[in-house]
Amino acid sequence: MTLIPQSILPASIHGRMLLISALATLVALAVAGLAILGVLQGFVTRGLDQRLDAELSLLATAVRPDGAIDKPRLAQVRAALAGEPGWRWRIASPGGVVSSADFPEVEDGPLLPPPPPLVPAADRAPPPPVGGPLEGPRAHAPQPGEGYDADGRRVHMRSVSLPSTAGPVTLTAAAPWAMVQKPVRGALLPLLAILAILGAVLGGAALVQLRLGLRPLRRLRADVAAVRDGRAQTVAEDQPEELRPLATELNALLQDNARTLATARASAANLAHALKTPVAALALELRDDPPRAALIDRLYGTIRHHLARARNAVTERRAAAPLAETIADLLGTVAQLHADRALVFDDTAQANVTVAIERSDLEELLGNLLDNAARHAASRVAIATTAQDGTVRITVSDDGPGIPVADRLRATAPGVRLDERGDGDGFGLAIVRDLAELNGGRLLLDEAPGGGLAATVELPRAGGAS
Template sequence: MSQPLHNSLRLRLIVGSALGVILAVLLAGLFIGYLYRSHTTDRFQTELDHHLGELVALIDFDPQGRPVVRQPLSDPQFNVGRSGLYWQVDGPRGSALSPSLADGLRLIPAADEAWHRGRAGAEEEVLQRSARVLRDGQPLTVTIASAQHLLEEQVDHFRFDLTLSMTVVGLLLLGGAALLVRFGLTPVRRLGEEVDRLRNGEIERLDPHVPAEFEPVVTRFNALLEGQAQLIARARTESGNLAHNLRTPLALITAEAEQLENGGQTQSAAFLLERCRMMQRQIDYHLARAAAAGTRGAGTRTAVAPLLVRIVEAMQRLHADRGIRVVIDLPDGLRLPCDSGDLAEILSNLIDNAFKWARSTITVAGGDDRITISDDGPGIPAAQRALVTNIGIRLDPATPGTGLGLAATADLLRFYDATLTLDDAPQGGLSVTVRF
């Protein structure tokens, strides 16, 4: 939840859903409360209308001509003092009051027969209606009333229950909205996982079977990958052609220099041969850079063990006179995020370098996205380790080589955002660790 709202689709959906749920629950609560109040008011008025008709039927007169009601109404609350249910009959010769109008309470008849809010005395607010009838030649005003608090109490009780119910419903809806957002974003999460698998080399293309909303994105992304693959293939083909076109005339110049050397022009021949070797190193170096630049980001992973076994066997044949023993200690199924051709070049350079310097044993170990090659040779002093990754630098000119190996390897690794670390080996020589 620490991400800014505009940067998180999940947050925006959750916040939007929460606001929608809260607004819907509030509006629904208000509407239901309004409907209940209206229904309860109608019910109160219907019941009072019934009692009004009942009251009119029970009106009689005493000997003095004053209106009286000799029988109680059906609701006993009219007979309980200050119960909240009241009736009153007013005539020209006097009035009749319900027993509930105690302690001097009186109703004030309305001017018409509509429902009104009035008062029973100075304190109690009532919902009342008055009817005008003619009995025995006397005009009478009959008023029926209910205390407003009886209606409000029912409405308040309902509102309390409604608030609890709507709160529970709102929480359930919020939980459902959160689950819906999670479910709805599942394709996004799966797409992210596929991109990770693509980056790690487990797949070559994104799965096109996605929801319709994501199909254009996936289709265009796969088309981009396809175009990138074609560019890589074209770049490698052109690199190979360039290497062939450069190496052929370079070989001719080298052969010519060797003829000069055989002819006794040793100084000129040595100069030409040295320049040819420098050109060859530069060609190999820049071709390696081009190949690495083409493979970076292709999302491939290469199984290390089979490739390593082939390289070690080739190096042991090449250095058969040295009698070097190679110990391989790799976890099962180790795969490194590197193109197979580039990984072969990296391992070949490092193992060849180890064979040149080892006395008896080379150890190759690996782990998560790393591989370490150690030898029991003389090692490299810490102060000189930075130099050996420079092109053409050779600490011992007597040792065969071009001085390109570690430099080309280090530069090749940069295109994979990988690192090459030189350290002291446990057996006393040099330990080279590559981390991807």
């Protein structure tokens, strides 16, 4: 069970890790801020307690051993006790209560320990000096308390009980709670600014960490893309410890695919050799029977067609073939085959363009197109190429009769011959179409600018767009 619902999680690992880091940083900063405020408030409160205890020490000097209040002495210390607005004091003795005006009510009264047993006057310690600490057998440790004044404002108190021969005397000093809140609030804005700066630093550190931490994944993705485009055969295994097993498994998978491809190609070649001899022998036997000889020619074309499909069903997608070089070689062969017709071959193929297809498949594909164009051309065959957005367009056009629009789809069906006068077997355009589609492309038939047929093959460019 995840702490964050899957519906709101980002789709990327980078986004998820950044979200978790941001949430953890916010929680950590909030906890740190609250902790710092608590420590600061405790520190200010202790400082206030020390000031109140000093006032209690002054009040203690006005209490006589018999519990009576030394009014002349109290008059001397009152100026110090009333130094700030809102500060109050009280002396509660068995003989009465003396206090500053509007002394607040104690909310839950300070818990004071019971006074110690009375000590004979001869053995009693003298009262503490003015401003001295509350020490000796006469005083207990001051106790905290809370209260509210007549306006409902919170006050903080300190109380102490002094023993006397007449009974315990309770001294209380109080100060407004604003004495604690004011410095805390004053420190709040700088604290928030510091936490904000710390959060920004931690956020920047998280971004840098994610950037560096996920860099091996991006590099591995680039390696896989290079293998797919034919620019590499394996991915680099020099990876961090967590990714090294993945890289190793990917390379093992690539090797298995290569072995499977080699086996398939070998099987196709063996089948081609196995059928070649019987078909050739059968053609010799029926050479004097034109109808049956035509059937043998069609059978040979069918074998070539299906062998091409079987071979390209497991075609090597990482292959790359040079386009201009392949076209130049094929044009030389086709020109020799049709040397008696004095055809003009116009080659404007782009240089330095590679196509994502096996060279043998490219030769068969273009060979069929060029031979088909040469057989139907009146005087000229042109071939042109364009490469854009990762796709290569190869157009072979002629100035022959062309193919009507209504017959263009049927012309790519296996064994269909629209012109019975020639010596073709009707499988050329079908093989071109199949080879193009099996390599991620397509075949388009259109009318050439000067009349005739313009056959265009679209194939993926090796390495993607440039």
